Amino acid sequence: MKLRRLKAIAVKEVLQIWRDPRSLMIALLLPFTQMFLFGYGVNLDLKHLPVCTFDREGSQLSQDLFKHFQASQYFAIARNVTSYADVVAAIDHGTCSFAIVVPPDFSERLNDTGAASVQAIVDATDDNTANIAYGYAAAVVGDYSSTVQIRWQDRQGRALQQIQPLVVQSRVWFNEDLESRNFIIPGLVAMIMALVGAQLTSLTISREWERGTMELLVSTPVQPNEVMFGKLAPYLILGWVDAAFCLALAALWFGVPFRGTLFALFVTTSLFLVVVLSIGYLLSVVIRSQVGASQIALLVTMLPTTLLSGYIFPIDQMPKALQTITYLIYSRYYVSIVKDLFLKGSSLAELSTPILFLVVYATAVMVLAARAFRKRLD
């Protein structure tokens, strides 16, 4: 490998990137818009779920219960209706996804026996939301019933005693506010970089085949390694800019706590960039058409990174077979690295396993790409 030729390729590539402001803008604007779209669009937290109430009693106690719901940040009372038909309509039309019905004998039974039930109707079209809503509703009702219980015992002249033999005192670590955003945004950075990185390089070789410049280039003494490293270098710099941009947005704009070191972030991010840029490059070498290579690049980055990297869907919840497949997904390693760096502040030593996997991956893809680069037309 001759440095002189590598440099000639790299300089030429930089000039071509610079002369093509449209692609340059895409390379810089795409990550920006995606950070905002996904950063705000993907949110697993349930807040201010619209609730429909049907108060068949209309007593002080029933209104108290609703106040508890209203006070919770998870629910917002959107409708007060007066018939079951209206409850059904509200849920059917999607104006409310949760309904509470208080029976006519609510206060009576509560006062007599200290126990009453309310009906909750959940729209379980989205089972995840339904589950969470149900859990939150149970908590609100539980909280309410303990106040009622205290009042009831008080009225019965009994000594105030709450029987709670075991109490869990939970402390949440790493994502103290339990904000799903803190969990999603670091993974989002990985997804955007995989997408943009592979897109950028998927065009480099195929463009030269399409424009006819490759026929001349392969007739020269240039070596496959020189072409590869010469072409990847400028895109690595562009990738650094993109990554710095996304990571800064994550920490400063979305306020995801960053607890690791910048050095560890730089090392691991560079490694990940090398993997995705090489994947795009490999596709460009093999496919020789710009449209084809960029389509396949989209397919092999976006899909596995979204579904199998643990970016949103936790890997340990997947069926065993699928979990095995995720070891082949390069972004799984970086997603776990970047989440650990942000939230746990892990050191490079603690991240050595995923780092090793990324090194192996990068090497394998580059060896393949260098071999696939043929200096022949047939």
Added chain:
Amino acid sequence: MNGRIAAEPQVVAEGLVKRFGDFVAVDHVSFQIGRGEIMGFLGPNGAGKSTIIRILCGLLLPSSGRALVAGIDVAQDPEGVREHIGYMSQKFSLYRDLTVEENLRFFGGIYRVPHDKLAERMRFAIDMAGLRGHEKNLVATLAGGWQQRLALGCAVLHRPPILFLDEPTSGVEPTSRRRFWHLIHTLADGGVSVLVSTHYMDEAEYCHRAALINRGRLIASGSPDELKRTALGGELLLLECANLGPTLAALQQAPGVLDCSVFGNALHVLVRVAERALRELPAYLERKNLPPSRLERIHASLEDVFVRLIAADSAKRGEAA
């Protein structure tokens, strides 16, 4: 000129064959090119000229046969060959979004032209291509002829002893074409062996030797003079007369006439010996009441030669197939 070949053949092709599936693109082609010699490949589009050049550049593997470039077997050691050649592909293949200077510097880097020589070589290439004052222009903004001269400049930046130029004058206006051929001659005079293909038949006159290629086969080769003298297998007469049709029919039966065809509003008659035909044909035609108004010997242009050879070859192989 044949002496050059015998002394130092720079390019040797022996029985080259290239098949793409059932299609035979190159069919047992053999030739040699000597040092400082300009060899022209002529023939219609799709005749196989580009395929032969690509084999010689190591871009395609021959199905059989052997090619030696600068004494190196191309199929065995394509990389060894690439240091010694300059190539201009049929499709323009410089970077249009780079300037004249940036393209030259790029190829200077790729061929590792020594740093202390690069500036001088670039100046030479720019002067040769007549691009002084346009160094900072994007290649895309240059006219076709200028682009081709720059491509030649890039191909010779590393001073290769062998040049393969695939239709370098295609789509270029006549003045620029002449200028381009002048450049090729300058390079050949400096000892560079040049293989250049073209589909402009008249450009064969610029070559030391020309090879005519039709449907993958080399059907004739030699210096332009040799080709004109011998390739037709006879001598050519021009005949003007009142009744073209009947005269044509009569001549085809006449003794000593090999072939006869309409050429404009006259006839071209190919005969075994011109002097004898000039004596005997007028009497023969008068006997048939078809007296010629004019009959004289003409010298065939290379285009005549090629058109006849290609027609004859295609007809022969059409029958065979």
